[in-house]
Amino acid sequence: MSATVVRKRSALTKGQLPKFAPYIVLAVALIVGAAILALIGFNAFGWGIVSAILFAVGLVSWSGAVEGARKAKDKLATCLVVGAFLVALLPLISVIFTVLVNGIPGLITPGFLGTSMNGVTGAYDNKAVEEGAPVLGGIYHALLGTIQITLLATVISVPVGLLTSIYLVEYGNDRPLARAITFFVDVMTGIPSIVAGLFAAAFFFAIVGPGTKTGAVAAVALSVLMIPVVVRSSEEMLKIVPNELREASYALGVRKWRTITKVVIPTAISGIASGVTLAIARVIGETAPILVTAGFATTINNNVFGGWMASLPTFIYTQILNPTSPSNPEPSDQRAWGAALVLIILVMLLNLGARLIARLFAPKTGR
Amino acid sequence: MTTNSLTTSQGAGRAGDKVFSGAAMAAGCLILAVLFGVALFLVVQAIPALTAPAEDIQGGNGFFAYIAPIVVGTLIAAVIALVIATPVAIGVALFISHYAPRRLAAGLGYVVDLLAAIPSVVYGAWGAAFLAKEISPAYDWLATYLGWIPIFEGPASATGKTILTAGIVLSVMVLPIITSLSREIFLQTPKLHEEAALALGATRWEMIKMAVLPFGRPGIISAIMLGLGRALGETMAVALVLSSGVLTASLIQSGNQTIAAEIALNFPEASGLKVNTLIAAGLVLFVITLGVNMIARWIITRHKEFSGAN
Numbered sequence: 001m002s003a004t005v006v007r008k009r010s011a012l013t014k015g016q017l018p019k020f021a022p023y024i025v026l027a028v029a030l031i032v033g034a035a036i037l038a039l040i041g042f043n044a045f046g047w048g049i050v051s052a053i054l055f056a057v058g059l060v061s062w063s064g065a066v067e068g069a070r071k072a073k074d075k076l077a078t079c080l081v082v083g084a085f086l087v088a089l090l091p092l093i094s095v096i097f098t099v100l101v102n103g104i105p106g107l108i109t110p111g112f113l114g115t116s117m118n119g120v121t122g123a124y125d126n127k128a129v130e131e132g133a134p135v136l137g138g139i140y141h142a143l144l145g146t147i148q149i150t151l152l153a154t155v156i157s158v159p160v161g162l163l164t165s166i167y168l169v170e171y172g173n174d175r176p177l178a179r180a181i182t183f184f185v186d187v188m189t190g191i192p193s194i195v196a197g198l199f200a201a202a203f204f205f206a207i208v209g210p211g212t213k214t215g216a217v218a219a220v221a222l223s224v225l226m227i228p229v230v231v232r233s234s235e236e237m238l239k240i241v242p243n244e245l246r247e248a249s250y251a252l253g254v255r256k257w258r259t260i261t262k263v264v265i266p267t268a269i270s271g272i273a274s275g276v277t278l279a280i281a282r283v284i285g286e287t288a289p290i291l292v293t294a295g296f297a298t299t300i301n302n303n304v305f306g307g308w309m310a311s312l313p314t315f316i317y318t319q320i321l322n323p324t325s326p327s328n329p330e331p332s333d334q335r336a337w338g339a340a341l342v343l344i345i346l347v348m349l350l351n352l353g354a355r356l357i358a359r360l361f362a363p364k365t366g367r
Numbered sequence: 368m369t370t371n372s373l374t375t376s377q378g379a380g381r382a383g384d385k386v387f388s389g390a391a392m393a394a395g396c397l398i399l400a401v402l403f404g405v406a407l408f409l410v411v412q413a414i415p416a417l418t419a420p421a422e423d424i425q426g427g428n429g430f431f432a433y434i435a436p437i438v439v440g441t442l443i444a445a446v447i448a449l450v451i452a453t454p455v456a457i458g459v460a461l462f463i464s465h466y467a468p469r470r471l472a473a474g475l476g477y478v479v480d481l482l483a484a485i486p487s488v489v490y491g492a493w494g495a496a497f498l499a500k501e502i503s504p505a506y507d508w509l510a511t512y513l514g515w516i517p518i519f520e521g522p523a524s525a526t527g528k529t530i531l532t533a534g535i536v537l538s539v540m541v542l543p544i545i546t547s548l549s550r551e552i553f554l555q556t557p558k559l560h561e562e563a564a565l566a567l568g569a570t571r572w573e574m575i576k577m578a579v580l581p582f583g584r585p586g587i588i589s590a591i592m593l594g595l596g597r598a599l600g601e602t603m604a605v606a607l608v609l610s611s612g613v614l615t616a617s618l619i620q621s622g623n624q625t626i627a628a629e630i631a632l633n634f635p636e637a638s639g640l641k642v643n644t645l646i647a648a649g650l651v652l653f654v655i656t657l658g659v660n661m662i663a664r665w666i667i668t669r670h671k672e673f674s675g676a677n
Binding site: 070071073074076077078080081082083084085087088089091092094095098099102159160161162163164166167168170171177178180181183184185186187188189190191192193194195196198199201202203205206210211224227228231255256257258260261281284285286287288291292295296313316317320321333336337340343344347348351 | 381383384386387388390391392393394395396397398399401402404405408409411412454455456457458459461462463466467475478479481482484485486487488489490491492493495496497498539542546570571572573575593596597599600601602603606607627630631634635638642645646649652653656657659660661663664
């Protein structure tokens, strides 16, 4: 007798789909999707899309029949929201996959990281394609250029950005000047990178002479992009330093500037450092500003203040758009993807580094 | 007698205070000066192009005939990017803020942020080498069956290097911007509003429609505007993906050009008046993005005052 009672559904869950309903619909959608794709030619991407649509339609119409329109609408919204997330993952996976597949052959070529493009002409690339000779040339000059330009940009941006954020938090007091700076820093984050490059170019054309293109010009262009990021992140970090620390310091008779340099900044240093690292990660991949300010070079240039300079992003750009050998672009493509892989690894390491810094050097809280 | 390093600097104290506050203020003023300088130097270098005789400018019809088609091209690419990115971004933001399991949400947010970490030139290379090739059959299909709509007029580009492909790549690049800003706004929705809606028997979607979206609307709008600013100024995705040409209504033929890509493609080899013309084009881009960003920031600040969300 009790068996019948157990089998009967509770009045509370009446008119609801069973918990396992989505799994059933998913299984059916996958099978039907595979069947449909088998008729028109199977591929995994199409299978995923068709199955996802079938799943959404199946679940929503089943829910509409059993649970009513409101619940069905809720299910539809859930399907769309989850679908949006999956769609957003597609390009990420695709980009990383493409770069890995195309970049690894370039990266494992001997001498790729240690040689420049000096003297590597189309003739060598033709030979590499036609006779199977090894692909010559590498990214050493570009890597060196990227490091020099980014380093100089960091040296310019960090003091300016940090001092500005100190002004905003410690001295600003919501004065008109502070409000204007906050507003224009926000606006500055939206300056297109190529306009920043044009500004640096126009500035140096006017000051030094037309056609001035050096690593330093590129560094100025990158600092225009980097300063607002540094200001914003440092400002947030200085703001969360507890006021009690400042007041305790003042109560001991310590000057304001000593308080800032000895108490406030050390407390916030982990956040500031990780913000700076993120800002570096942001500008290290910028192409357009370097393109219009540093020109292209195929040789190693150790002087930031003189001569054209290569960088990883512009190296990728020129190798794709103007292959070393126009008739056989494959070696150039291989080098470009290898450089892209190196660039992505650099950016990811910087991002990871920022998280590590934030965690390792975080002020000890609690007791 | 031991001395405290914090309090020994009696004489240097007053001067140090002055110097330090002065330096901090100078740094702030420097930023204002830089922004002012951006505008000033662009204007100074652009004037020769604006005042030059019409036949000296590329195309031979003066600066405005030169700039008008690429301004329209820029707007087309940006609009395509936003049309694709906005619904997806809001969906992703809702997923992370209200649908994903709590434990996973932070990690998933980081995954979406990774999209923003990938350099633009890599997106450009991906769009040119992978996406354009994969998507060109879809363009053939569009040209065959929807060719009667002007924007899908055939014949479709065989290489797939069209403004629509560029727009899709741009949409991937603005997606993380719109997502992260909307997510912040959605997370600020007053918990009581949400719980009140759920307690009255609303489904999760009804709760989002009644509590989360109305609260977040100004934030979403400004997020979209900031995404627009990014899409307008993005260079590499267009320069590498689009095979540019004259202004065309069809999105699936090669043609059209954007300001940023025009500058990137021509500036390295430019000389003389051409440099001034390109800088003037940059000035136009600067003014457009400045306007868009200022409106976005204005919406955010106004929203902050009214909502009490912070």
